[in-house]
Amino acid sequence: MDCxxxxxxxxxxxxxxxxxxxWNDLVYKGNWKEALEQLxxxxxxxxxxxxxxxxxxxxxxxxxxxxxxxxxxxIECAIIEKAFQEGWMIxxxxxxxxxxxxxxxxxxxxxxxxxxxxxxxxxxVTVFEKNRKLGGLLRYGIPTMKLSHExxxxxxxxxxxxxxxxxxxxxxxxxxxxxxxFSYDAILIAIGSTKPRSLPISGxxxxxxHFAMDYLEEAQKCQEDGDSTPGKAYDKDVVVIGGGDTGxxxxxxxxxxxxxxxxxxxxxxxxxxxxxxxxLWPQLSRAxxxxxxxxxxxxxxxxxxxxxxxxxxxxxxxxxxxxxxxxTGCVEWxxxxxxxxxxxxxxxxxxxxxxxxxxxxxxxxxxTDLLExxxxxxxxxxxxxxPKGSYxxxxxxxxxxxxxxxxxxxVVNAIAEGRQAARQIDEDLTNSSCLAGPGGxxxxxxxxxxx
Numbered sequence: 001m002d003c004x005x006x007x008x009x010x011x012x013x014x015x016x017x018x019x020x021x022x023w024n025d026l027v028y029k030g031n032w033k034e035a036l037e038q039l040x041x042x043x044x045x046x047x048x049x050x051x052x053x054x055x056x057x058x059x060x061x062x063x064x065x066x067x068x069x070x071x072x073x074x075i076e077c078a079i080i081e082k083a084f085q086e087g088w089m090i091x092x093x094x095x096x097x098x099x100x101x102x103x104x105x106x107x108x109x110x111x112x113x114x115x116x117x118x119x120x121x122x123x124x125v126t127v128f129e130k131n132r133k134l135g136g137l138l139r140y141g142i143p144t145m146k147l148s149h150e151x152x153x154x155x156x157x158x159x160x161x162x163x164x165x166x167x168x169x170x171x172x173x174x175x176x177x178x179x180x181x182f183s184y185d186a187i188l189i190a191i192g193s194t195k196p197r198s199l200p201i202s203g204x205x206x207x208x209x210h211f212a213m214d215y216l217e218e219a220q221k222c223q224e225d226g227d228s229t230p231g232k233a234y235d236k237d238v239v240v241i242g243g244g245d246t247g248x249x250x251x252x253x254x255x256x257x258x259x260x261x262x263x264x265x266x267x268x269x270x271x272x273x274x275x276x277x278x279x280l281w282p283q284l285s286r287a288x289x290x291x292x293x294x295x296x297x298x299x300x301x302x303x304x305x306x307x308x309x310x311x312x313x314x315x316x317x318x319x320x321x322x323x324x325x326x327x328t329g330c331v332e333w334x335x336x337x338x339x340x341x342x343x344x345x346x347x348x349x350x351x352x353x354x355x356x357x358x359x360x361x362x363x364x365x366x367x368t369d370l371l372e373x374x375x376x377x378x379x380x381x382x383x384x385x386x387p388k389g390s391y392x393x394x395x396x397x398x399x400x401x402x403x404x405x406x407x408x409x410x411v412v413n414a415i416a417e418g419r420q421a422a423r424q425i426d427e428d429l430t431n432s433s434c435l436a437g438p439g440g441x442x443x444x445x446x447x448x449x450x451x
Contacts, residue, residue, distance in 0.1 A: 001025050003062045007282040008072060009439070013060040015416045016049075017439030018042045020057055020072055027075055036083045039076065041440035044116045045155060045415060047084075048109065048138060050077025051147050053412045054245070060282035084154065091161035094122045100429045103128060103184040105172060105370070108136025109411045110402025111190035112159065113418030114425075117435050119164050121426045126184070128170040133224070137192055138411070140217040143249050145256070146292070149224065173373045186397050186425045189384065190418060191370065193403035197361040199241065203315030206323040208232075212246045212360035219253050231257030237353045239326055240305075241265045241312060242360030245291075250358045251305055252293035262297045262305050263352060265326070267343075269333050270308045307352075309333070311345060315357065326352045366404035374398060383407050391421035392428075399425055 001021040007013055008020045019038050026035035039046050050073055061069035083089050100123045104111045107129040119125045133139055135152045160166060170176040181187055196211040198204065210232070219231055233254035240250045243266045251262045271288040279286045290304070297305040309331045316325040330348045333341050365382030377394035379385040384393055384400040391399045401421035402414040416438070426433040436442050 001028075005062070007060040007062055008057040008070075010060060010282060012056065012282040012284065014057040015410070015413045016042045016419075017416075017441075018057070018076070019440060023079060024070060024072070024075055027079065032079065032082050032086075033088060035079050036088060039079050041436065042438075043076075043415065044113045044419065045109065046076050046080040047151050047155065048147065049412050049415065050074070050080060051151070052142055053410065054284075056284045059285045064281060089158060091158055093161070093163045094120060096122055097124060097163075098122045098430065100124070100185045101126070101183075102186045102188065102425060102429075103181055104188045104190060105181075106136055106190035106192060106402070106404075107134040107166070108190060108192050108402060108414060109138060110192075110414040110418035110421070111136065111188070112155075113415040114188050114190060114401055114422040115164050115418075116159060116162075117419050117422035118425060119159070119162055121422070121430075121433065121435055123426070123429070124163075124165075126165040126167065128172070128176060128181075129166070129168045130171045132168055134166055134168060137414075140220050141213055141246070141249075143216065143253050144220065144223060145252065146249065172370050178373060182397075185429060186399065188391075188421055188425065189370070189374075189376070189393070189398065189400045189404060190402045190414075190421075191366050191404050193363040193366050193383070193408045195364045195367055195382075196359065197364055199312060199359055199361060201312055201314055203317055203323070206315050206317040207321050208236075208323050208355060209315060209357040209359070212240070212242070212250050212358045215358050216246070216249055216253060219257070233257040233259040233262075233356055235260050236356040237261045237263075238356045238358065239263045239265055239352055239354040240358045240360055241326075242362070243306060244360060244362070247358075247360035248291045248293035250293075250360055252296050254356075254358075255293075255296045255300055259356075261301065261353075263307060263354075264294075264305045265310050265312065265328065265352065266306055266308045267311055267331060268308065270306070310350065310352075311343075313349070316351070323354060323357055325354050326357065328352060363403075363408045365407070376400075381407060391417075391424050 003021050006021045023035040023038040055073040057072045058069040063069050102118050102123045102125050104115045104127045107127050115125045115127050134156055138152055234257050238254045238259045240247045243264050254262050275285050275287050310328040311331045312326055313329050314327040315323050318324045328350050330346045332344045336342050377385040384405045393400050399421050401417040423433050423435040426435050
């Protein structure tokens with residue numbers, strides 16, 4: 001490809017360091033199998049990222065300087081789907097097993113990526129999942145219209161055939177003892193960041209106010225069980241507070257559950273239609289984007305669901321203790337003398353009708369029950385504390401990867417974390433590693449005990 005410098009592979013592009021120009025060019029030349037080999041050098045699960053990643057690589061694409069980006073995400077998905085269709089994706093267990101056993105706690109993207117890499121290196125890997133089925137965020141935090149369970153199960157079957165052991169309904173400290181966990185040579189904690197941020201304003205104890213992830217998980221499990229009971233959003237005026245990916249998944253789910261109306265409440269100004277001043281290429285664009293959930297709402301109700309510059313002040317309730325609306329204040333964002341944005345609340349107020357409120361305000365860190373029982377040190381952001389550039393925790397033989405270590409982030413970042421944590425575990429156990437670093441590069445061996 002005639003990119004010049006491929007910024008899709010820069011720090012502003014793909015967190016996995018995918019060799020994008022190489023496999024794009026191979027697809028163009030019809031060499032799909034070699035394109036697959038190049039893709040799998042850096043990404044264990046392109047069928048996941050090809051569906052749910054916001055594609056920072058496309059925002060950094062050189063072509064965006066003059067026209068729309070190369071559709072990298074679609075090409076990635078096409079490569080892996082053709083591979084499954086052609087029968088190229090077959091189990092490849094390690095030829096030789098070593099003596100080491102590694103436990104992975106959590107089966108989200110970070111845990112699965114680490115398990116796949118460690119298994120490839122010849123370790124015996126066991127994954128423990130507290131939920132009833134494997135997949136973590138992939139299964140219960142992302143709706144099936146975005147990532148179907150068949151896609152997840154297809155990959156899990158491959159991992160199992162390659163020799164990884166999986167156990168569900170495993171809760172450390174309850175039916176999974178610490179003694180058993182520490183019988184492994186190394187333990188990787190990959191439990192995600194699942195402690196939700198609340199909105200402690202007046203009326204927050206009213207009924208039918210839920211955290212977004214609780215709502216999404218319940219909806220996914222009802223679908224999984226074949227439960228035909230109408231979902232929580234059926235015939236309701238739904239207000240989602242928070243406009244990130246989780247909020248988008250909520251509004252898309254509410255539409256499919258038959259909501260009467262769907263609104264997203266956002267505190268900030270509406271982003272501009274093009275890159276704002278100071279948001280220079282190849283940084284991730286902060287221009288206004290229409291995600292699939294916004295398009296779904298507009299298709300059904302005729303308007304974009306987002307309402308901007310609104311600050312929730314009070315949840316309003318009826319005589320039965322149910323939420324019936326939200327009192328909001330209108331906010332203006334102005335730059336102060338130093339150029340920093342500051343919010344100024346105007347005197348005007350607005351009431352939004354709501355009989356179901358979903359809070360999608362982000363996460364405060366991982367659940368702490370397991371971490372307290374393991375006596376793992378947390379940092380000031382309530383994430384697992386590790387030295388810079390390392391995945392080792394304060395407890396010997398225990399490592400951390402994914403959102404529980406770096407804070408809430410993207411699936412692609414979690415996969416990158418899991419891969420590199422696996423490499424460090426492999427180095428510490430065997431004094432060397434043939435597992436790839438970022439970009440698929442096998443770096444010089446780091447000796448165990450090195451900082």
